[in-house]
Amino acid sequence: MNTKELLLSVLMSGPATGYDIKKTMENEVSTLLDVSLSNLYPALNELATEGLVTFKKVEQDNRPNKKVYELTDAGRTAALRALMSGGAKHRLRSEFIFILSFAPFLPRSRVSELLDQRLAETNEVLRDLDRREAEEALQEGQRFCIGFGRAMMEAQRDYIMKHSAELLATCPDDVRELNRAGA
Known part of the structure; x- marks a missing residue:
């Protein structure tokens, strides 16, 4: 649009x-x-x-x-x-996901930082959705969209919490190890 x-x-x-x-x-x-x-x-x-x-x-x-x-x-x-x-396309565009696709090349501390930031942002969005849902004058379409957004955010949060240890295990410990791997 x-x-x-x-x-x-x-x-x-x-x-x-x-x-x-x-x-x-x-x-x-x-x-x-x-x-x-x-x-x-x-x-x-x-x-x-x-x-x-x-x-x-x-x-x-x-x-x-x-x-x-x-x-x-x-x-x-x-x-x-x-x-x-309107075509009503639903896209997934995320610098977060793009950067994490290179996790095996990044220091564990950087990947951990990104995961922590995303969790904090996700929890903030969930709090905002709670606030919006508490508003009395919501139309049913708005209520549906808030619920849909909540489902996506909760799934994102749950996935990060369940699988972040696996991802972090693929990362080098620090920059020195990263440099040795690239040399």
Whole structure:
């Protein structure tokens, strides 16, 4: 999906300020997709010009005015069309996995560090999913996605905990051993 389609999809949940949309893109959408926020506001302006969103200017005391964006009927149709036509590919792209594929060439301390970092990150994601799940206003699709994400994170955590000793056993003890092996 392109940026404009992502913005339309985010607005399906209801009216939002540009700031709220940006936060949703940063905190939620970017955990699922690669998103570029550099053209967020120009894209919102284009959507307004195309008649897919409307906005109201809201004056604020002692703060800059803000715009609240809302889908038009045509915008909702365009968002649904984008969601219906997308390929829904699921990719596994991970620098972590790539680097660990070279574990037999890396010092055990580096591989252990990577595994520990990944476990910490996984546990942080699980805590975040717990927080999101506790929110009362979740739609069923959001609830499903949180559960799906939890299943993936728990499987990742469990796999690392069960198999890390095997991986670490393949690693040289230190850099000197690594240099001898390469010489």
